[in-house]
Amino acid sequence: MATTIAALSLAVMVTALVPLARTASPGVRIRALVGGLLTVNGALALAGLGGGLLLWLGMPMPAFAAPLLQEGSPAQDVAVGAALATGLAAIGAGIAVGIAGAAAIGAITEKPETLGRTLIFVGLAEGIAIYGLIISFMILTR
Numbered sequence: 545m546a547t548t549i550a551a552l553s554l555a556v557m558v559t560a561l562v563p564l565a566r567t568a569s570p571g572v573r574i575r576a577l578v579g580g581l582l583t584v585n586g587a588l589a590l591a592g593l594g595g596g597l598l599l600w601l602g603m604p605m606p607a608f609a610a611p612l613l614q615e616g617s618p619a620q621d622v623a624v625g626a627a628l629a630t631g632l633a634a635i636g637a638g639i640a641v642g643i644a645g646a647a648a649i650g651a652i653t654e655k656p657e658t659l660g661r662t663l664i665f666v667g668l669a670e671g672i673a674i675y676g677l678i679i680s681f682m683i684l685t686r
Contacts, residue, residue: 626680633676640669 648662 622683622686626683629680629683630676633679634673637670637673637676640672641666644669 644662644666648666651658651662
């Protein structure tokens with residue numbers, strides 16, 4: 545389903561860009577390309593959320609929550625700790641990438657040769673989420 549939506553979004557984006565390729569200025573072409581890419585990303589995100597919702601609704605609840613049903617069990621605390629490590633790290637990484645990405649776009653606009661250095665800073669911000677994921681794996685395998 546996600547592949548079909550991505551292909552359809554890509555076809556719509558290409559169809560919108562073909563008339564612009566000959567007549568529009570580079571700024572208009574870039575805006576159309578970014579809009580098309582955002583459409584593809586949005587469609588993939590919606591397909592992923594829909595697939596996740598279908599999986600969640602199709603999963604039997606007692607089997608899914610069996611280890612966590614006992615009150616005060618250590619498995620419950622471990623699961624909450626791993627979820628907090630991953631979730632908070634992902635939120636922090638999203639905020640950091642948003643700030644660093646905006647600054648990087650501004651720097652690249654003024655001086656295009658700063659592209660490599662700005663990508664390093666954005667990559668460092670993305671590393672925060674990976675660190676949170678590693679910590680959650682360490683918590684779960686303890």
